[in-house]
Amino acid sequence: MTFTHAIGASCNTVIRLIVRGLALSRIHPNVLTFLGLLINIFAAYLLAIGQFRWGGVVIIGAGLFDMVDGRVARETNRVTRFGGFFDSVLDRYSDLALLAGMLVWYGSINRSSYVVLTAIAMIASVMISYTRARAENSIPACKVGFMERPERVVLVIIGALFDRMAPVLWVIAVLGNLTVVHRMIFTWQEAKRLEDAQLKGTSARAASKV
Numbered sequence: 453m454t455f456t457h458a459i460g461a462s463c464n465t466v467i468r469l470i471v472r473g474l475a476l477s478r479i480h481p482n483v484l485t486f487l488g489l490l491i492n493i494f495a496a497y498l499l500a501i502g503q504f505r506w507g508g509v510v511i512i513g514a515g516l517f518d519m520v521d522g523r524v525a526r527e528t529n530r531v532t533r534f535g536g537f538f539d540s541v542l543d544r545y546s547d548l549a550l551l552a553g554m555l556v557w558y559g560s561i562n563r564s565s566y567v568v569l570t571a572i573a574m575i576a577s578v579m580i581s582y583t584r585a586r587a588e589n590s591i592p593a594c595k596v597g598f599m600e601r602p603e604r605v606v607l608v609i610i611g612a613l614f615d616r617m618a619p620v621l622w623v624i625a626v627l628g629n630l631t632v633v634h635r636m637i638f639t640w641q642e643a644k645r646l647e648d649a650q651l652k653g654t655s656a657r658a659a660s661k662v
């Protein structure tokens with residue numbers, strides 16, 4: 453067993469114990485999701501006053517709730533359609549709260565270029581989620597791209613803990629918007645493929661009736 457594998461196994465064991473304890477407590481998974489949002493709002497406050505390292509620590513704590521709420525739902529047979537929707541909506545609020553905290557900080561120290569950069573990263577974060585949600589109204593799935601929410605959260609944590617948020621914002625802003633473009637192209641290709649298949653099917657049925 454490698455060192456990294458041992459760490460991963462240990463973390464999974466801890467998470468399973470936490471999930472089991474929360475399941476026994478009968479706490480509702482949606483409550484865990486909401487608590488995760490509240491913790492992220494506190495982290496956003498820390499970012500807004502320039503306490504980036506402490507903000508990073510708090511975001512890690514919020515991530516724990518993000519990891520266990522779905523598992524607790526499955527463990528207690530409380531998986532619902534609304535639960536998935538609720539989790540997704542609150543994730544968007546958490547993302548935007550953290551970036552809003554950075555906007556406040558950079559605005560307070562008159563770093564207008566960083567304010568613009570943070571705003572672009574914020575737009576990318578919203579549009580990544582929106583393009584997937586909107587695309588999946590037309591095609592079965594749209595999970596392409598390399599800047600999903602877990603990647604963005606990890607990047608923010610790294611930027612906060614090491615006080616190197618500017619490079620992180622650049623990565624999210626550039627790669628995030630590239631992910632949006634990727635999803636647009638993928639959706640166009642998949643929609644066209646489905647429409648062509650439907651058209652061929654219609655033509656074949658029409659020909660068989662002749």
